[in-house]
Amino acid sequence: MFALSLRHLYLIKGSFPRILDLIYWPTIQIILWGFISQFFTMYSDYYNNTIGVILSCAILYDFLFRSSISFNMLFLEEIWSRNFTNLFVAPLKISEIITALTSTALLRTLIGIIPAIILMNPLFGVSLLKMGPPLFLLFISLYLFGTTLGLLVTSGLLRYGPAFENTAWSSLFLLAPLGCVYYPLSILPEWLQILAKGLPLVYIFEEARSILVNNVVNYSNIMTALMLNLIYFISAIIIFYLAFYGARKKGTLVNMGE
Amino acid sequence: MTIEIKNLNKQYNNILAVKNINFKINKGSIVGLLGPNGCGKTTTIGMILGLIKPTSGSVYVNGQNIENESIRTKILEKVNFISPYVELPKKLTVEENLKVYGRMYSVSNLKEKISDLMNELNLYDFKKRKTGELSSGQKNRVSLAKALINDPEILLLDEPTASLDPDVGDYIRTYIESFASKKGTTILLASHNMNEVERLCNEVMMMKNGKIIDQGTCESLINKHGRKNLEETFLKIVRE
Structure with a gap:
């Protein structure tokens, strides 16, 4: 019994990402739910239609989550099946690999999210489609940001190998408190607001709430989110290329998954 | 298609995995790459495929340096590979x-x-x-x-029959042999199976500690080292 425990203790001791993983989840949960509780304590009458706003934001956040995880999953599946090297000896350019992953991730995301959107109305009387055309722009923004995160995580996988896998699962939760998914930006401490404003998520979810609560569309928020997303997306592509060249130097493209 | 390796080196941190190797494989040749585990065979194959960036030196396929991404992608259309790890x-x-x-x-x-x-x-x-x-x-x-x-005009085979029973192993060898003679495929075969190498390869390169320490036809190597077969020759070379 002790030997079996020892086996796992050795594993934890020898891996900083594993130790970080143990600390990470409880910390993120406490921060996220701490801000949500604080918001509802201070502004319990903020939403007239609490269920509608929270459900809509949850679906939008899930769309972002699925976009990113789908991208990561496509890459991880190649590592788990030990097919990874076959892909990199096939006559594929890096740009073709990125395009294939990005478009397949969208398909996977839509398969997951469309039934949830359809179920919202009969179950809770909430329709996301009532947000009108801006909803489409918000979805584009979320998809771009999800793909950006996917590119960053897969860059880490390319460069550092499967040890980076946990980051794939936890990357989005780190951004949830900062993204102001369920509460306005003003609920964050001032120093965190500065950080949060650097993320497109704040503009997306502030705008979603503005449409849902006040029926007002502010296109400057939508454009800011799209611009930020474009900058992050291009940066993530550059990082992916750098990770690929780094992996070639380090030799991690051979026998990945071992 | 030909493969030409010039002054190829690969260093991982402080370990020199491949040390200044040079060789040329002509179109339609089947060349064996032999050596003990960790001698640099897989790293060499990785560099030929462009999966590993050499620390110095170059890999030329049909006279073209594969370091350029678009050249590498074009060449990979006519290359393929097998490894027991993939x-x-x-x-x-x-x-x-x-x-x-x-x-x-x-x-x-x-x-x-x-x-x-x-x-x-x-x-x-x-x-x-x-x-x-x-x-x-x-x-x-x-x-x-x-x-x-x-x-493929070039086939890189990294231990293609490892962990197979003799019957399946023989089946695979026979198929590769007939495919190569029919299509004129250039093959680099890394293997620990000396019978396989003797049967398939026109020429053999022996690697040890990242270097090519001997090369020639199976017969010339056996005669040069005064042994009865390739397995004994291999053992003599790696234990020296």
Whole structure:
């Protein structure tokens, strides 16, 4: 019994990402739910239609989550099946690999999210489609940001190998408190607001709430989110290329998954 | 297609995995790369495929340096590879895997090509089965079919018959032999199976500690070291 425990203790001791993983989840949960509780304590009458706003934001956040995880999953599946090297000896350019992953991730995301959107109305009387055309722009923004995160995580996988896998699962939760998914930006401490404003998520979810609560569309928020997303997306592509060249130097493209 | 390696070195941190190797493989030759575990065979194959960036030196395929991404992509259309450390997606059926790779290599008449390979490698009986459910011998045949789907002009074989029973091993060797003689494929074969190397290779390179320490035909190496066969020659060279 002790030997079996020892086996796992050795594993934890020898891996900083594993130790970080143990600390990470409880910390993120406490921060996220701490801000949500604080918001509802201070502004319990903020939403007239609490269920509608929270459900809509949850679906939008899930769309972002699925976009990113789908991208990561496509890459991880190649590592788990030990097919990874076959892909990199096939006559594929890096740009073709990125395009294939990005478009397949969208398909996977839509398969997951469309039934949830359809179920919202009969179950809770909430329709996301009532947000009108801006909803489409918000979805584009979320998809771009999800793909950006996917590119960053897969860059880490390319460069550092499967040890980076946990980051794939936890990357989005780190951004949830900062993204102001369920509460306005003003609920964050001032120093965190500065950080949060650097993320497109704040503009997306502030705008979603503005449409849902006040029926007002502010296109400057939508454009800011799209611009930020474009900058992050291009940066993530550059990082992916750098990770690929780094992996070639380090030799991690051979026998990945071992 | 020819492969030419010039002053190739690969260093990982403080370890020099490949030390200044030079060789040329002519079109249609089958060359064996022998050496103990960790001597640099897989790293050398990785550099030929462009998966590993050399610390210094160059790899030329048909006279073109593969360091350039678009040249490498173009060359890879006519190259393929097998390794016991690399598998095909387990959840896909045999047929699906071959379709996926056929499209990746832009194979024309893909349906016909898959049908031919299935016939020749006896894959028809399990074409609808998931690749992960097959025995290691069957999986090996599917991997070989994937490696031949683009009619490669260069084939890099890293221990193609490792962990196979003698019957399946012999089947694979016979098939590779007949494919190479029919198509004039250039083959680099890394193997620990000396009988396999003696049977298939026109020439052999012996690697030790990242260097090529001897090379020649099997017969010339056996005679040079005064041994009865390639296995004894190999043991003498690596233990010296």
